[in-house]
Amino acid sequence: GQQVMQIPQYQHVQEGEDFTTYCNSSTTLSNIQWYKQRPGGHPVFLIQLVKSGEVKKQKRLTFQFGEAKKNSSLHITATQTTDVGTYFCAGPGTGGFKTIFGAGTRLFVKA
Amino acid sequence: NAGVTQTPKFQVLKTGQSMTLQCAQDMNHNSMYWYRQDPGMGLRLIYYSASEGTTDKGEVPNGYNVSRLNKREFSLRLESAAPSQTSVYFCASSEDFRVGAFFGQGTRLTVV
Numbered sequence: 001g002q003q004v005m006q007i008p009q010y011q012h013v014q015e016g017e018d019f020t021t022y023c024n025s026s027t028t029l030s031n032i033q034w035y036k037q038r039p040g041g042h043p044v045f046l047i048q049l050v051k052s053g054e055v056k057k058q059k060r061l062t063f064q065f066g067e068a069k070k071n072s073s074l075h076i077t078a079t080q081t082t083d084v085g086t087y088f089c090a091g092p093g094t095g096g097f098k099t100i101f102g103a104g105t106r107l108f109v110k111a
Numbered sequence: 112n113a114g115v116t117q118t119p120k121f122q123v124l125k126t127g128q129s130m131t132l133q134c135a136q137d138m139n140h141n142s143m144y145w146y147r148q149d150p151g152m153g154l155r156l157i158y159y160s161a162s163e164g165t166t167d168k169g170e171v172p173n174g175y176n177v178s179r180l181n182k183r184e185f186s187l188r189l190e191s192a193a194p195s196q197t198s199v200y201f202c203a204s205s206e207d208f209r210v211g212a213f214f215g216q217g218t219r220l221t222v223v
Contacts, residue, residue: 009151033211042201043154045211088153097142097161097208098169103153 004091006102014110019076021105023089032065032072033099035088043088079109113137117202117215124192124222132187132218134202142205143185144169144212145177147198154201160185161208192222 003026013019023032031050035043047056049065049072056063060083062075076083086104093100118133136143141162146154146169156169158177166177174196176188185204189196199219205212 031209035211042214042217043203045213048211090154092208093156098156098159098167099144099205099208099212100156100170101146101154103151 004089004100004102006089006105008105009103010106010108012108012110013079015081016078019079019083019107021074021087021089021107023072023074023102025070025091027094028069029091030069031092032069033090034063034072034074035090035101036085037088037104038085041085076107079107081109081111083107084109115202115204115213115215117200117218119218120216121219122221124189124220126193126222128192129188129190130192131189132200132202132220133184134186134215135184136202136204136213137183138204138213139182140204140206140213141182142207142212143179144203144205145175145185145187146201146203147171147196148201148217149198157187157200159208192220194222196220197222 005024033048034046037043053067054065060077064073086106088104090099090101115136144159145157155171160166160179163182178186199217201217202215203212
């Protein structure tokens with residue numbers, strides 16, 4: 001079945017360092033979505049990428065969709081303590097009108 | 112606007128008890144979803160409803176049933192709770208599956 005995989009599972013950084021999480025799908029995706037979940041909170045939609053090779057920025061966050069539309073990345077420049085949380089990628093599931101999530105990358109930021 | 116509202120926020124059940132988790136959205140979304148989240152497991156889709164009147168199984172449907180009562184409401188029922196169903200349950204909605212979803216605050220369920 002379709003799988004959406006994320007690496008790394010955890011990342012510890014010092015405040016000010018950069019951070020990147022990677023998402024890989026076993027199938028081609030029509031779009032990729034990114035979410036952030038703060039500790040104890042609920043997932044919050046950040047952005048959606050649709051086009052092959054697309055790059056979008058939100059302040060210190062840069063999102064990229066691979067040329068083959070099977071992988072994506074989220075890069076945070078100069079992390080801050082407010083970036084702490086779990087970042088999930090998600091994509092449309094095959095065989096149905098549904099969204100499948102990766103396992104997430106949990107980011108820890110040390111001040 | 113409230114967005115996606117889930118009730119209850121916390122629940123403790125004994126093994127074998129039944130309960131229904133309620134979810135309502137006020138964004139006129141077509142699609143609604145139920146996910147469960149276990150430590151280190153990410154979000155796993157239990158059931159979804161692509162539109163009013165339709166429901167389909169997700170990745171982990173066993174032990175659950177759902178009802179799309181109307182366009183606003185999508186409930187999740189546990190008929191006979193088991194300790195393996197201890198988890199955080201999230202309801203979500205979206206215009207359709209191709210766009211980002213909005214999540215409720217979650218229900219923290221413990222089955223003892």
